[in-house]
Amino acid sequence: MEPAAAWLPCNLQLENWVAGVPAAWSSPRFPAASESTVKYGNWIQTCVPNNNSSGRGQQLVEYYAAATQHYSYPVENDEAQAESVIEVVLDDFRDDIDMMKEKMHRFPESIRDLGDWYTVPRTVAIGPYHHDRPELKKAEQVKHVASCRCIRESSGSMQEVYDAVVSAAADARRLYDRDVMAAISGEDFQHMMFFDACFLVQYMAWLVSTVSKNADADPWLAEFFYSNRSGIHHDVWLLENQLPWKVVESVMNFRPVDLEKFVGEWVDSLHDRQDLKEKSFALDDDDRDDPPHLLGLLRHYIVRSTRRDTWNPKGKDEFKSLSFSVSAIELAKIGITLTVNETAKLLDMGINNNNFSAELSLAPLSLNYARASRLVNMAALEICCLTPSSLRDKIEDSAVCSYLLLLSMLAQKEEDVHELRRHGILEGGAGLTNKQVLDFFTCLQSLPQGLCSTLTMLQIENYKLNRKMLTKGHVFWYKNKKTIYKVLSAITFLVLLHVPECRFQQNVCSIIGF
Incomplete structure (x- = not known):
């Protein structure tokens, strides 16, 4: 698949920003083949064949090296090559398992047949998995506006905010799918994290401002959020449309958001009945693990309960x-x-x-x-x-x-x-x-x-x-309850016929349908 067309500025020159507005954007630049030796996490993007090797064992070593793009030649001997490849494969697999709760996952194949509604964003792409969709390009322009507003409302300079995002993004890159990341340069990824994080933080701040009825939000940005609120609400919940929470936090450190009000707006969103009185909501103080992303944060508080069952x-x-x-x-x-x-x-x-x-x-x-x-x-x-x-x-x-x-x-x-x-x-x-x-x-x-x-x-x-006897009784009643009702009604009618002086006879008969 060809790299996406221009979607964000890649050679961001911080000094070219005037009053918070960036200069003209340049087209993205993806790494050439000679640049593909950048190490992403523990994975080295190199694939180097060895024409001097022979034998089935060496062919297997070369296969692993080429398939995983991990292995760099030369090594002293065939046995050392095999051992090195095995160690790399095992180490990377262990790293993947250890990072399972931190990773930015793709949607699982076991339920992907549900359809695109559950996987594909409708308004805005957050992160690298869907940024190349042409129908989402309009939101890319809005991200630039959101970043300008975010900088103006922050406690730091643009350089400070950008550097904080870059620092967080250095560790975040390894959390995404490696095949997707292989087509995105380190510079492009940093810019993506910056604009997406600023957009997400400004969206969260806007939602809090609507709950608090605060009119301080940028009117043009607020109008975009409001007119596209259904699509954005949908998109920020998608598993494939997430940012590492540490990247989002790197922006919120300069431009704070009232997370209690934001999360509180979503915790009861699965049913229609809402409390008319505003109820207090508090974030957990004793959480040991940070959420992987916004979806993980919201899921935690929707699931949270006082129930403490133990498995026996x-x-x-x-x-x-x-x-x-x-x-x-x-x-x-x-x-x-x-x-x-x-x-x-x-x-x-x-x-x-x-x-x-x-x-x-x-x-x-x-x-x-x-x-x-x-x-x-x-x-x-x-x-x-x-x-x-x-x-x-x-x-x-x-x-x-x-x-x-x-x-x-x-x-x-x-x-x-x-x-x-x-x-x-x-x-x-x-x-x-x-x-x-x-x-x-x-x-x-x-x-x-x-x-x-x-x-x-x-x-x-x-x-x-x-309760075998009781369940059998319930089954009998469920299957025959209509007949039982008719029999009881008939008996009641016959009894009442023999009690003519009963003042309630007519009323009872009318109630039971006779």
Whole structure:
């Protein structure tokens, strides 16, 4: 694929900026073949064949060297060459695994069939994965305006802000896909990080200003943000449209943003019911790990809950098998009623047993295309970062996957979707139709089993095993309740016929339909 056409200034001359407005932009310059020896992380962009080598073992060494573009000749002997290549391959693989939660991931192939709505930005490209799309060029001009405004509102000079971004971007480059980065020079990448970070910070500041009803925002920039708000809201949630958080922070150190108000605007965005009174929201003070990017930050606070379930591996020994398929109608047949949880948090799902029945509580969801995209991209981030320990011990790490997978199991037919709506799990009449909801959840059945959904399925299985007689009674009642209602009504009518002096006879008969 050819490099993109001009999309940002590559030979940025800081001294050519006048009153915060850059001089004419030049076209991008990508590295020539002779420049491809720049080391990106631990990967060296060189591929050097050795015509003096022979033998199958040496051919394998050359294959690894060419395929990975890691290896530089010459080495003393064939054995040393093989050992060096092996060490490079293993070291890079370990580095990739160690950086799994920091990386700027591509959308996982397992759910890519959902379509471009969940992967491709509509208004603005943030980062390198989509910057070459021609339909997003208009926003590139806006980024220059946003950077000018950002500098004017910052506590530092343009040189100081730019140098801070460059310093953060030096480590950020290795977090992106190497094949994509091979086509972008170091200078172009620095400029990209600068303009994208300034744009993102100014967007965040604008959103906070609208919440606070602050009129200090630049009117022309604010007009662009407002008229394109749906597209930008969509784009900043995409997994493939993220900036490393340290790069964003390097700008916010000079141009602060009220993160509590910004994040607070999104934490309850998955359902329609909103509190009319402004409620307080506080960021965690004891977070040990910084978020990888904005999507990771928002996901953390949407998932966050006071729930602290622990995984007991011995619990599975009580069951000979465990079904991972159950619909909303099937639950109703065995006496498990769907109900909305009190916290509206995705993690707070599970079975509450009563004397003669049980309730499965879930967070409410008003499902439209925007919320579907946010949920899918949060789940995609979880898929990319899941590890065996996450699936075994950390209930928060697969919360969105658990929530979506459980809903996809419950919604197997349109009747199941209606049942979810009837009990308030799916809110409102706006958004997706029952058929669209069913199609959406059908595409998510390949999501990995999260710890939270597995615990819930174990609770359902435990209910079935320990209340066999009760579940049989519920099944009988569910299948025959219409007939039972008719029989009871007929009996009541006959009894009332033999009690003519009952003053309420006529009223009762009218109520039961006779």
